Amino acid sequence: MSDDQIEAFWTRAITKARINQFEVVTGPDRDSALTPPAWSLDDETVEAALRDGKLVLMSAASQHEVLPKAWGLSILLWExxxxAALVQTTEVTVRTKEELDAEETIGDWAAVRDTIPAGASVVVEVFKVLADNA
Known part of the structure; x- marks a missing residue:
């Protein structure tokens, strides 16, 4: 991953997503803005997130020392x-495997379902795409 590519994207995304007014998140000007964390997913999932404007990911609660917080920004990367996009966490919930099994399949549940033991808690994170890299 090139830090220069991420920095250049972050600079464009600040304007594209119109988040400059959020000084708490970005700082009072572009020079003081902290670049949010970057993380990658497979290209198929990234394409779906860009198409839908939304991304839902799930993981075992035991994988988290601290639960993610809603409203944080991050940069989604291609493989x-x-x-690929600036995303914002809009919702974080903890559900049981059984609750998720009883619902219509959402997000990446089908892919992670068999890795979660019965009775385990599952962290569900919902992200909104604020700006893509187009």
Whole structure:
């Protein structure tokens, strides 16, 4: 992953997503803005997130030392670790495996379902795409 690519994308995304007014998140000007964390997913999932404007991911609660917080920003990367989108966590909930099994399949549940033991808690994170790298 190139830090320069991520920095350049972050600079464009600040304007594209119109988040400059959020000084708490970005700082009072672009020079003081902290670049949010970057993380990658497979290209198929990234394409779906860009198409839908939304991404839902699930993981075992035991994988988290601290639960993620809603309203945080991050940079979603393609598999080759180039920036794809600026995303914001809009919702974080903890559900049981059984609750999720009883519902219509959402997000990546089908992919992670068999890795979660019965009775375990599952962290469900919902992300909104604020700006893509187009």
């Amino acid at each position: 080759d670790e180039t920036p």
